[in-house]
Amino acid sequence: MVFAKLEGWVMPMMFCRSLNKPVSSLTSNAIMLLSMGYVRKAYEIIKEMEEVGMKPDSVTCNTLIAYFCKSGDLALALRVMKRMIKDGLVPTTATYRALLHACCLNGKTKGAMKLFTDMSSISMIPPNTITYNILIESLCKNNEVKVALSLMEDIQANGVKPDTTTYNALFKGMKEKNMLEDGLIQMDSKIQHACHPDSINMQIPSEWLSAVGELEKLKSFVQRNKLSEPTEPAIISIIGSERLHQLSLEQPRGDLHTPMDVAVQVLVPLDVSSLLI
16 A cells, blocks of 8 residues: 655555545645645655556646745646646646746756747647746856847737846946947837836946947937936936936926936936036
8 A cells, every 4th residue: 555644644545545545635735845845745646646557637746846946946836747648637837937947046048948849849838028038148147148139029929028127137238248239229129119218227228338438329228218208316427426416406486396307308418418417
């Protein structure tokens, strides 16, 4: 008889099978163990189920993978995924995301890219913005910026809309590798996708263009983002905190209440080169 034990609790699995105990009741026990933090014990139940000819359902496998990824057991998570696909079970989008994130955290970008390919080709699950962001951030951090840029082409082909997280990762990676031409293309892409800027994806391109002396491109970038309300860190990176204060004193305040209110309103008409520190 095969038993699964937990602090004195004994489950006679062969007995359950002889009584035609539904598989769902056993998988529910496995999920309960997972929720209690007994990840290895839950996996033992799954293995014992397989030994007696019982297969876990997709809910159990997806849950196991998620918990293994959280606990850092990437090898076990991948093993469950492989068995799951072999048994004809369908992983969820969340399962793939958990595995992709775990692979990326462990620096296994090649493994992550293979999972990404399997996700659409084997499981027929279309990637979304979050999926792409996990990969792009990891690739850029691992200096594989060109591969990350190739995913931007994939994003457009699949009709997925990139967001601020996508562009933040790309701008950081491209700036680190000094890929200015590619950076300019992505700056245009950000505007075309009507991606609302945050302090990072305004600040990084602004500092970058300023550092390499591309003043006209910097001015154009600021102008084209005007309607998206450039944030304080971005404007400070362009004109400097001291010049910002001076600028606020020079302008009629009217209904404006802060130096930043003044700067946002008057920045675009001014000659950017005269504002740089």
